[in-house]
Amino acid sequence: MTFEEARALDAADPLAPWRARFALPQGVIYLDGNSLGPLPHAARDTLARTVEREWGERLIRGWNEGWMDAPARVGGKIARLIGAQAHEVTVGDSTSTNLFKLLVAALRRDPARRTVLSEAGNFPTDLHIAEGAVGCVPGAVLKIVARADVAAALGPETAVLLLTHVHYKTAERWDMPALTATAHAAGALTLWDLSHSTGAVQLDLNRAGADLAVGCGYKYLNGGPGAPAFLYVADHLQSALSNALSGWMGHAEPFGFADAYAPAPGMKRWLTGTPAVLGLAALEAGVDLWTEVDQAQVWAKSARLFDILAAAGDALGLECVTPRDPARRGSHISFRHRHAWELTQALIAGGVIGDFRTPDIIRLGLTPLYLRHEDVWRAGEIMEDVIRTDAWRDPAYAVRQAVT
Amino acid sequence: MTFEEARALDAADPLAPWRARFALPQGVIYLDGNSLGPLPHAARDTLARTVEREWGERLIRGWNEGWMDAPARVGGKIARLIGAQAHEVTVGDSTSTNLFKLLVAALRRDPARRTVLSEAGNFPTDLHIAEGAVGCVPGAVLKIVARADVAAALGPETAVLLLTHVHYKTAERWDMPALTATAHAAGALTLWDLSHSTGAVQLDLNRAGADLAVGCGYKYLNGGPGAPAFLYVADHLQSALSNALSGWMGHAEPFGFADAYAPAPGMKRWLTGTPAVLGLAALEAGVDLWTEVDQAQVWAKSARLFDILAAAGDALGLECVTPRDPARRGSHISFRHRHAWELTQALIAGGVIGDFRTPDIIRLGLTPLYLRHEDVWRAGEIMEDVIRTDAWRDPAYAVRQAVT
Numbered sequence: 001m002t003f004e005e006a007r008a009l010d011a012a013d014p015l016a017p018w019r020a021r022f023a024l025p026q027g028v029i030y031l032d033g034n035s036l037g038p039l040p041h042a043a044r045d046t047l048a049r050t051v052e053r054e055w056g057e058r059l060i061r062g063w064n065e066g067w068m069d070a071p072a073r074v075g076g077k078i079a080r081l082i083g084a085q086a087h088e089v090t091v092g093d094s095t096s097t098n099l100f101k102l103l104v105a106a107l108r109r110d111p112a113r114r115t116v117l118s119e120a121g122n123f124p125t126d127l128h129i130a131e132g133a134v135g136c137v138p139g140a141v142l143k144i145v146a147r148a149d150v151a152a153a154l155g156p157e158t159a160v161l162l163l164t165h166v167h168y169k170t171a172e173r174w175d176m177p178a179l180t181a182t183a184h185a186a187g188a189l190t191l192w193d194l195s196h197s198t199g200a201v202q203l204d205l206n207r208a209g210a211d212l213a214v215g216c217g218y219k220y221l222n223g224g225p226g227a228p229a230f231l232y233v234a235d236h237l238q239s240a241l242s243n244a245l246s247g248w249m250g251h252a253e254p255f256g257f258a259d260a261y262a263p264a265p266g267m268k269r270w271l272t273g274t275p276a277v278l279g280l281a282a283l284e285a286g287v288d289l290w291t292e293v294d295q296a297q298v299w300a301k302s303a304r305l306f307d308i309l310a311a312a313g314d315a316l317g318l319e320c321v322t323p324r325d326p327a328r329r330g331s332h333i334s335f336r337h338r339h340a341w342e343l344t345q346a347l348i349a350g351g352v353i354g355d356f357r358t359p360d361i362i363r364l365g366l367t368p369l370y371l372r373h374e375d376v377w378r379a380g381e382i383m384e385d386v387i388r389t390d391a392w393r394d395p396a397y398a399v400r401q402a403v404t
Numbered sequence: 405m406t407f408e409e410a411r412a413l414d415a416a417d418p419l420a421p422w423r424a425r426f427a428l429p430q431g432v433i434y435l436d437g438n439s440l441g442p443l444p445h446a447a448r449d450t451l452a453r454t455v456e457r458e459w460g461e462r463l464i465r466g467w468n469e470g471w472m473d474a475p476a477r478v479g480g481k482i483a484r485l486i487g488a489q490a491h492e493v494t495v496g497d498s499t500s501t502n503l504f505k506l507l508v509a510a511l512r513r514d515p516a517r518r519t520v521l522s523e524a525g526n527f528p529t530d531l532h533i534a535e536g537a538v539g540c541v542p543g544a545v546l547k548i549v550a551r552a553d554v555a556a557a558l559g560p561e562t563a564v565l566l567l568t569h570v571h572y573k574t575a576e577r578w579d580m581p582a583l584t585a586t587a588h589a590a591g592a593l594t595l596w597d598l599s600h601s602t603g604a605v606q607l608d609l610n611r612a613g614a615d616l617a618v619g620c621g622y623k624y625l626n627g628g629p630g631a632p633a634f635l636y637v638a639d640h641l642q643s644a645l646s647n648a649l650s651g652w653m654g655h656a657e658p659f660g661f662a663d664a665y666a667p668a669p670g671m672k673r674w675l676t677g678t679p680a681v682l683g684l685a686a687l688e689a690g691v692d693l694w695t696e697v698d699q700a701q702v703w704a705k706s707a708r709l710f711d712i713l714a715a716a717g718d719a720l721g722l723e724c725v726t727p728r729d730p731a732r733r734g735s736h737i738s739f740r741h742r743h744a745w746e747l748t749q750a751l752i753a754g755g756v757i758g759d760f761r762t763p764d765i766i767r768l769g770l771t772p773l774y775l776r777h778e779d780v781w782r783a784g785e786i787m788e789d790v791i792r793t794d795a796w797r798d799p800a801y802a803v804r805q806a807v808t
Contacts (some may be wrong), residue, residue, distance in 0.1 A: 023460040032464045037462040040549035047455055047682070055629055056427040056443040060436045060757060067629055094677020097501060104540070120663055125677065126651035128665035132650035136508070136540035144663060218678065223458055225471055225681035246536035247500030247528035257762050259524055259548060263534035273498020273529065274622065278451070278682045295487030353464060358661050 037222030043285035083204030097189030103133035106160035166330030200331035247272035301368035303331030312380030346392035438769030441626030487608030507537035510564035570734030594601035602737035627687030651676035705772035716784030750796035
């Protein structure tokens with residue numbers, strides 16, 4: 001593809017107007033929206049209003065004027081993006097904490113099933129939290145197997161299959177309906193980490209029969225650094241599971257001030273402490289953008305952006321570890337290189353912000369709402385420059401450590 | 405005291421200039437800063453900068469430019485307010501979640517000690533979370549006794565004594581050094597909930613020998629609605645305890661991306677998910693104000709404000725459930741009345757925002773940084789008007805449900 005062809009794709013792109021909805025710094029091609037999405041202009045305005053008009057003027061009254069409902073309200077909006085019903089999703093805490101809540105609940109469901117099954121190389125916090133969760137349920141164990149062995153490792157002892165739908169490093173995507181069916185055939189629940197999926201690929205949790213899920217607010221949803229995370233429990237499981245982090249906001253009557261805990265009905269029982277209002281406000285602004293977007297257009301554009309960088313990588317002889325088949329991947333592309341760290345630094349110095357992922361991966365995020373074909377084409381060109389000129393061998397590039 | 409005398413106290417008040425640092429709505433006397441502190445002007449500016457300059461312009465690079473250090477940095481500032489060392493405090497999650505982390509850790513310390521001891525009528529989330537925590541440690545139980553029986557109920561089975569230092573309803577304050585010594589004599593740890601203490605009364609955790617503590621960011625610290633909470637672990641316990649919510653941010657090498665969890669040294673192990681940057685930014689602005697304040701002046705003024713409202717209550721024959729002895733209370737005053745709910749609504753309608761606490765308590769927060777003696781004097785006058793005119797019997801007052 002030539003630069004002119006990339007520009008022609010932009011001229012015909014139905015998503016092109018979305019770019020103006022984001023603050024994007026000059027001189028940067030941002031291929032890291034899968035790690036931290038950029039600032040939506042609306043989030044700036046929403047936060048200013050929340051701070052000035054709500055906190056500043058309404059003070060404590062804000063709780064009755066929208067804050068208390070924010071977890072369910074924002075959850076309901078995310079539900080539309082992931083193929084869930086509004087009453088199946090709530091928002092709060094971090095992805096890690098939400099994983100803990102759901103894993104402990106899943107492990108307690110059936111005393112005969114005490115194993116969390118997951119894959120080696122899953123995103124670290126998923127495995128770390130699973131380690132913590134099994135420590136909280138007598139007899140529970142965490143079983144980690146190679147990706148290829150996951151389906152075969154399901155058994156009568158499996159309580160829950162914990163998988164990240166789109167792999168944080170390679171972008172490989174699990175077949176959610178197929179794996180869920182396999183897990184169900186073995187009597188296990190599924191818990192999907194949708195951090196690299198939501199706002200990236202089209203999701204239909206209800207149709208897939210997914211039981212449980214969590215996901216991140218600060219990546220493709222553009223909810224801001226450390227945004228609250230979401231949590232999904234399929235309708236039919238909601239009354240059977242309860243929250244070990246049994247805080248007052250999940251109580252059936254939070255203002256009854258009783259000594260004994262009684263879980264609220266529905267998703268409210270998954271709340272723990274006081275909702276993080278500022279984080280929720282920024283996240284809601286990001287999510288509101290998504291509710292206007294045609295996700296099929298987003299996914300189609302992601303595939304085109306992928307092809308541009310895949311071609312650039314091919315021309316350089318780079319090893320692409322992301323599946324070529326769009327149905328088997330998410331919305332980033334990763335190359336393996338023994339000098340991946342130095343190359344990532346050199347790309348950043350050249351204005352292309354991507355991620356290094358240890359030990360040898362260059363990860364580039366493809367976010368169709370605000371990336372132009374032109375941008376991605378130029379990123380490929382800069383990548384070519386960097387590799388061909390050996391600029392990356394310069395040890396002066398600053399150390400940089402990014403967040404997934 | 406006359407109105408003129410109250411004004412004279414304001415004229416001589418060394419804290420008077422602090423009032424201008426807060427956004428305070430017209431026509432409101434805000435006696436609810438112990439539930440949600442008002443907006444510091446600095447927080448508005450800090451948030452705008454964090455959003456625009458950091459998130460907007462620096463994007464993912466923000467993590468290396470201050471965000472990643474925010475939990476320890478803000479924790480270090482809070483440490484100065486509570487008589488702890490900077491490396492003994494970190495910030496993140498909610499008070500409830502932090503209680504869970506510390507309770508599970510305390511229960512795991514000694515297999516012979518499996519009891520969490522607390523008082524009936526403690527703040528509900530403390531008891532609810534303790535219920536959840538004991539469910540995560542085999543053999544653990546929660547023992548709830550009357551306030552008067554707490555010391556005597558300590559025994560060889562007590563792992564940890566969980567108390568709220570200043571009671572959310574009555575403002576009664578535990579004698580932290582004495583209770584801690586008693587608990588230690590019984591071989592138990594102490595876990596203090598400082599939500600109604602920090603920024604309210606003078607604290608010296610190290611001198612008291614306190615083992616563990618948590619506290620709220622959105623009350624007297626003015627950190628904003630749902631602000632992150634803090635967590636304290638005494639230096640000598642830090643390597644012995646670990647975090648069941650073992651997320652990647654508490655890992656010794658978060659970007660090593662290993663499958664197995666290894667806790668970070670020091671307080672970092674108590675982190676779980678990605679830090680909530682926007683919430684931390686607002687909280688830091690609130691905490692920064694406190695680092696400039698003379699806490700002895702704050703406490704002395706709190707006592708004067710208390711006396712004004714106590715006298716108003718006495719004149720009305722109201723039952724004050726808060727101790728008259730300043731050494732035995734926090735920084736709010738509570739009256740018992742069988743029509744407390746209606747009276748609280750009437751006070752709000754009259755411009756005095758306080759809290760109802762079920763079943764029969766009117767709770768009024770005394771926050772010397774931004775309340776004048778004049779304001780509190782007028783609140784007393786409005787309270788007198790409301791009670792004497794029976795305005796509160798009007799059923800038209802809107803239902804209102806506030807947050808602790």
